Amino acid sequence: MKKMTGAQAIVKCLQEEGVNLIFGFPGGAVIDLYDELLDSDITHILVRHEQGAVHAADGYARATGGVGVALLTSGPGATNGVTGIATAYMDSIPLVVLTGQVPRALIGNDAFQEVDIVGITRPCTKHNYLVKDPADLVPVLREAFYLAASGRPGPVLIDLPKDVVASKVNFPEKKKIKMQTYQPNYEPHPGQVEKACRSMLKAKSPVLYVGGGVILSNANKELTELAQKLNIPVTMTLMGLGGFPGTDPLSLGMLGMHGTYAANMAVAKSDLLIAVGARFDDRVTGRLDAFAPHAKIIHIDIDPTSISKNVGVDIPIVADCKLALQAMNTWFDRLKDFDPKDFAARHQPWIERIDAWQQEHPLTYHEEGDIIKPQYVVEKLNELTGGDAIIATEVGQNQMWAAQFYKFNKPRHLLTSGGLGTMGYGLPAAIGAKLAYPNATVIDIAGDGSIQMNIQELATAKQWGAPVKIAILNNGYLGMVRQWQELFYNRRYSATVMEVTPDFVELAKAYGAVGLRAKTKDEVEPVIKEALATDNLVIMDFIVNREEGVYPMVPAGKATTEMLLV
Amino acid sequence: MKHTLSVLLLNKPGALSRVTGLFSGRGFNIESLSVAETLDPKVSCLTLVTHGDESIIEQITKQLHKLIDVIKVTDISEGEFVEREMVLIQVKAEAHTRAEVLRVIDIFRGKVVDVSPTTYTVEMTGPESKIKAVIDILRPLGIKEIIRTGTIAMARAPKK
Numbered sequence: 215m216k217k218m219t220g221a222q223a224i225v226k227c228l229q230e231e232g233v234n235l236i237f238g239f240p241g242g243a244v245i246d247l248y249d250e251l252l253d254s255d256i257t258h259i260l261v262r263h264e265q266g267a268v269h270a271a272d273g274y275a276r277a278t279g280g281v282g283v284a285l286l287t288s289g290p291g292a293t294n295g296v297t298g299i300a301t302a303y304m305d306s307i308p309l310v311v312l313t314g315q316v317p318r319a320l321i322g323n324d325a326f327q328e329v330d331i332v333g334i335t336r337p338c339t340k341h342n343y344l345v346k347d348p349a350d351l352v353p354v355l356r357e358a359f360y361l362a363a364s365g366r367p368g369p370v371l372i373d374l375p376k377d378v379v380a381s382k383v384n385f386p387e388k389k390k391i392k393m394q395t396y397q398p399n400y401e402p403h404p405g406q407v408e409k410a411c412r413s414m415l416k417a418k419s420p421v422l423y424v425g426g427g428v429i430l431s432n433a434n435k436e437l438t439e440l441a442q443k444l445n446i447p448v449t450m451t452l453m454g455l456g457g458f459p460g461t462d463p464l465s466l467g468m469l470g471m472h473g474t475y476a477a478n479m480a481v482a483k484s485d486l487l488i489a490v491g492a493r494f495d496d497r498v499t500g501r502l503d504a505f506a507p508h509a510k511i512i513h514i515d516i517d518p519t520s521i522s523k524n525v526g527v528d529i530p531i532v533a534d535c536k537l538a539l540q541a542m543n544t545w546f547d548r549l550k551d552f553d554p555k556d557f558a559a560r561h562q563p564w565i566e567r568i569d570a571w572q573q574e575h576p577l578t579y580h581e582e583g584d585i586i587k588p589q590y591v592v593e594k595l596n597e598l599t600g601g602d603a604i605i606a607t608e609v610g611q612n613q614m615w616a617a618q619f620y621k622f623n624k625p626r627h628l629l630t631s632g633g634l635g636t637m638g639y640g641l642p643a644a645i646g647a648k649l650a651y652p653n654a655t656v657i658d659i660a661g662d663g664s665i666q667m668n669i670q671e672l673a674t675a676k677q678w679g680a681p682v683k684i685a686i687l688n689n690g691y692l693g694m695v696r697q698w699q700e701l702f703y704n705r706r707y708s709a710t711v712m713e714v715t716p717d718f719v720e721l722a723k724a725y726g727a728v729g730l731r732a733k734t735k736d737e738v739e740p741v742i743k744e745a746l747a748t749d750n751l752v753i754m755d756f757i758v759n760r761e762e763g764v765y766p767m768v769p770a771g772k773a774t775t776e777m778l779l780v
Numbered sequence: 781m782k783h784t785l786s787v788l789l790l791n792k793p794g795a796l797s798r799v800t801g802l803f804s805g806r807g808f809n810i811e812s813l814s815v816a817e818t819l820d821p822k823v824s825c826l827t828l829v830t831h832g833d834e835s836i837i838e839q840i841t842k843q844l845h846k847l848i849d850v851i852k853v854t855d856i857s858e859g860e861f862v863e864r865e866m867v868l869i870q871v872k873a874e875a876h877t878r879a880e881v882l883r884v885i886d887i888f889r890g891k892v893v894d895v896s897p898t899t900y901t902v903e904m905t906g907p908e909s910k911i912k913a914v915i916d917i918l919r920p921l922g923i924k925e926i927i928r929t930g931t932i933a934m935a936r937a938p939k940k
Contacts, residue, residue: 336794336801394851396848518842518845522838
């Protein structure tokens with residue numbers, strides 16, 4: 215075995231895992247590792263704030279399906295990364311976050327830039343490590359990558375004391391990782407698969423309810439096959455968008471608080487709900503006792519804790535979504551006397567009932583003369599990019615309009631903080647995705663509030679050649695909270711008016727980017743076309759209708775059938 | 781309903797805090813908790829008494845199992861099991877009550893482990909119900925201090 219420094223071993227481990235891009239911000243505790251990176255072929259993207267580093271690694275991971283890597287220094291570097299880590303944890307995104315730590319002898323002494331980051335991130339990582347013995351360094355790094363990407367993915371943090379990184383370590387040969395305490399189950403139980411398939415045969419009004427698990431397990435093809443084979447309509451959670459083509463006639467769009475009328479009605483009236491890689495989040499279910507009250511529930515999820523956590527499940531299948539859906543497709547293929555055409559015909563009355571709901575209350579908004587409607591901007595972005603762009607979003611109204619009006623046909627094309635709802639996520643995530651796919655069109659759909667939360671990353675985008683396009687739906691409000699205040703707090707707009715907002719066109723110029731503004735509806739299309747035509751980083755500032763709301767909306771605590779409509 | 785969980789986990793720094801953090805973070809109850817090394821020094825055994833309905837206990841069990849440092853989780857109260865708790869009680873023992881205190885301790889098969897002119901310190905083991913009973917009896921006589929270990933429990937060996 216060869217001896218090398220801890221820093222060399224870390225770089226070698228990253229190379230072993232195929233990492234060629236990492237995001238970070240240096241500091242005293244990680245200076246040895248940064249020194250080593252200078253001589254390696256790994257590109258380090260210097261961000262402007264550590265939260266940006268973790269979100270960028272997260273955007274990279276969501277877009278590519280690989281593990282994102284962030285490198286932060288001790289103390290404030292690490293704590294600045296916590297929001298990024300929690301964001302990834304809630305959405306099950308595989309990350310390895312390396313943090314510097316003070317030398318071992320100083321741990322616990324309240325040393326300069328010391329913080330117990332392992333303690334702080336215990337509840338928001340899949341697992342974390344403090345490497346106290348240099349001999350553990352290489353095994354821990356390998357285990358971290360394995361844990362991050364396997365089973366239900368998630369962020370793993372490794373805290374690296376400065377003297378451990380500087381010490382001499384062995385570099386043992388890589389073996390297949392086997393952990394006594396961690397053996398995720400991927401294969402579906404054949405008996406459960408059969409039970410599920412038999413109930414699908416009997417169902418008259420089935421609905422597929424699809425979450426982010428389908429995207430994480432790359433199961434979109436298998437899902438599409440099943441839905442089309444059995445003629446079952448599909449609704450997606452925010453995290454599931456793109457898991458099934460949004461333009462397919464069987465797509466009902468998103469369900470839940472801001473879901474479509476047809477999706478929420480279909481779930482409420484269904485006799486069989488097939489949940490795939492979804493976790494019955496409160497934003498999806500609304501009032502629990504009124505969620506899918508008539509339905510038998512099948513639930514496929516790799517994480518046993520997701521099953522029957524909020525809603526009782528009749529047929530649980532703990533497995534990888536892709537393998538479970540494959541097994542179901544195979545079961546139907548082998549079934550004698552199963553004619554998909556007959557089957558499709560049997561569901562026709564149900565499909566027609568859903569069509570009627572779709573026609574009764576389609577996703578829509580009211581035009582108001584020259585005024586730019588934010589939904590119109592998203593529709594135009596969809597149209598002018600052919601529905602093919604990678605869309606990152608911030609959080610709030612901008613996120614919901616993006617989810618409703620951009621028609622995602624492919625997985626890994628929507629980067630959005632679903633679980634944690636982190637404002638400031640979109641820009642750094644878009645940068646991560648753009649660096650992974652330099653030829654893709656990457657757009658951050660933002661609000662004037664949330665874009666300011668990580669606006670400093672414009673410099674990162676500029677420095678590293680990540681010309682993303684930022685579409686600000688500028689209404690001068692923290693719009694989603696304002697909408698709640700309008701509806702439920704008697705229009706008392708407490709702390710939601712952005713009285714001072716920078717001139718985003720001038721701000722873009724200050725960062726060496728292009729700034730464009732549209733104030734009227736007819737200016738929208740030329741602005742988007744110009745933004746898409748330039749190679750530079752662009753901010754599009756759309757001055758939109760100030761008090762536009764996101765509809766449909768299910769008020770908190772209500773049943774999902776009690777929607778407020780446009 | 782009360783449940784007694786036996787949790788095997790890696791004997792590593794931070795492992796216990798992952799377990800307790802899970803309970804506080806998810807709003808589950810811990811009635812008592814007792815932990816020490818097993819025959820294998822790399823593994824600790826933790827006995828945890830909690831309460832909740834079936835669905836909560838199912839969540840607790842699954843969530844514990846999800847922790848990377850946890851090897852095995854058993855709800856031993858699902859079957860036959862033995863449970864013991866140890867208590868140290870310092871009870872007032874003045875001239876007119878010394879005999880009465882000793883009698884009570886004797887009935888509960890306790891042991892006096894420390895004596896002062898005005899107190900006895902008593903050691904006693906038993907299931908939680910017995911510990912509660914002795915505390916109730918001794919309380920009117922004047923308990924000065926009390927330390928309990930929390931329950932430890934073991935599933936009964938199969939009889940066939």
